[in-house]
Amino acid sequence: MQHIAELPDVRAARNPAGPCIADDHEQLDNRTFLERVRNAAAALRAHGIGAGDVVAVILPNRLDLVVIMFAAWRLGAAVTPVNPELTDAEARHQIEDSAAKAVICDAPSRAVATLDVSEVVHAHAAAGDDGEDAVARAHDSLALIIYTSGTTGRPKGVMLDHANVAAMCRMIIDGLGLDATDHSLLVLPLFHVNGIVVSVLSPLLAGGRATVAGRFRAPSFFAAVERAGPTYFSAVPAIYALLVALPAEVRPDVSSLRRVICGAAPMPAELIARFERRYGIPVVEGYGLSEGTCASTINPPAGPRKPGTVGRPLPGQTVAVMDGEGRLLDDGSVGEVVVRGPNVMRGYLGLPEETARTVVDGWLHTGDVGRFDADGYLVLVDRIKDMIIRGGENIYPKETENVLHTHPAVLEAAVVGAPDPVLGEVPVAHVVLVPGAEATAEELMEHCRGSLARIKVPVSVTVTEALPRNPVGKIDKRRLRSSS
Structure with missing residues (x-):
């Protein structure tokens, strides 16, 4: 099975001049993307990064973050993306907790920075040094540490290995029907696993391409859609509400969009209806969490889609409802939503007891309350936690x-x-x-x-x-x- 770190090489060998990834400033074809990744890997290795290390990246949405992610994976290192809006004190907790060996920023004046992004992504490998490393890339090696706050208020590091990420991408590709003609427009932050998996890795693995948008602004968003011509984007309900609220005279060309995706929070059925009426684009709503590497259910793009639900379990994982005694409920009763499959995290970094409470007998306990309707669609009822x-x-x-x-x-x-x-x-x-x-x-x-x-x-x-x-x-x- 191809290791996800080999994706730049595979794409460059298959179609060197084909489009790969773009952002607001530049577009890279497959060959150039591979060169950028190789050079960045060589730069990271020159700064002592190797197998088992962790690289923290504090960057706004730009393709450089994707380059660094693949460069670190090339060396057998893991990446922890940090929200650039965090204060240095908040960022320092994540950096120290993950034991990051390097902290890459675009603002070297930040006290937490150890490397400027330009030192890494615009480095040039020495002759004969293409950033390769002798380390064997294992599927069970750590790929990402995604931080999510717990009920204690201290952010926890969700450990996702390459097998988790690869399995999740395959589920997304199958669940959405992605192929080489797909082109995603990333509008969610790249410090979220949703942005990484749904809008970057999955389309690239499917043979398609990705465009990384900068900060979302409703008035200028559709101009970005018209320029890029994506086939889909993934967003949260607040973004759809802002787009629905645009002045009536805003009538963009959205003909390239085959569907749009909503996650992170339940989207009211009325908002889905208003968006679809106005723009004529089907909204595919899903549900998941970082501990499950991103998504667990989705409304089938080919239908039937049922607004008010978050869809059916993605192929390759099991989603169920459990009572307080650990018994599975299959009669439409309300209980805690639990998930099992190759997408379930390895655990919380350095928190074995918290991990044991969250993953019990292979079941990931989500902390969400839900029920399945008669057609097997999951309806979220409430949240156990106060999030x-x-x-x-x-x-x-x-x-x-x-x-x-x-x-x-x-x-x-x-x-x-x-x-x-x-x-x-x-x-x-x-x-x-x-x-x-x-x-x-x-x-x-x-x-x-x-x-x-x-x-x-x-x-x-x-x-x-x-x-x-x-x-x-x-x-x-x-x-x-x-x-x-």
Whole structure:
């Protein structure tokens, strides 16, 4: 079986001049992409990167990130992509936890940087040095460490090996029917496994190509579609809401698009209908999580698609519903969604107990509650965890609460999601102050801005005398949500 790290070589041998990957600044054919990967691998090796090492990459969406990813894999190293919006303190946790040997940025002034991206992707290999390495590339070697926050608020590293990634890509290719004529437009961030797998690796493995778009802006998005001519893009509900809300006179040429994909958060059936009515493009909704390497269910592109569901299990994995006693429920009952298959992560980095709680007897426990309808389509009912999904970005309240608690005037803090018509949910905070202390809502939000990425900062802070509690004394977040 071909190792995914060999993809640049295979494509270059098959069709050297064929288009491969592009971004807002340049387009690479297969031969040039391979050369760029070889040179980057040689540069990484010159900086001591080898098999078993981890390379952290802090970059906005650009093809350089894809080049570095393949260069690291060529050497037997793994990659941990870091959200460039994170503060240095937040990024440092991921860098240190993953034991990254190199940190590649496009802003060398960042304290966490060890290499500038130009030193790597624009390096030229010495004569006879094409970045090859004697290491045998194993399918069970680590490929990606994707960080996702846990209920404790400390981000956890999801370990995905090459077998996970290869299996997931095959499922996506089969599930979406991708082939050599497909061309994806990447609009989701490349620090998400969805962006990496659905919009880059899968189309490239299918023989197609990918264009990496920069920051999403609704008014200019369709101009990018018209320029690139993609056959699909993958996005989150907030993006579709913004596109539906564009002025009526916006009538773009979307004839190249065969279908569009939605994931990361459930998309309301009405929003799907409005998008499809306006633009005439079928929306294929799916569901998954980083611990399952990306996706577990999908509404079949060939139909029938059922809005209000997240589709049927992808071929090659099993998705089921389980009760609290570990019994599988097959009668349409509500329970926790569990997943089994070659896409299930190796575990959380350095957290064996957390891994053992999450993957039990081969079943990945998602923390989501759902049921299967009579046609075998999964309907998500609720989330067990308190996670907030803001425009497809996962926010874990505990992380924000921990920051609020560092303010000297704060005695208690609870963060919950409040409905938002575009983003789905936004975080709001409820705070009890230390008796006699004073702090304004703006002061507390500014305190959060100093330690948290913008999306994690509460949009409002309510200072209250007491927080609601349940009978055992825990803060009753359900009541807080209902009042937000």
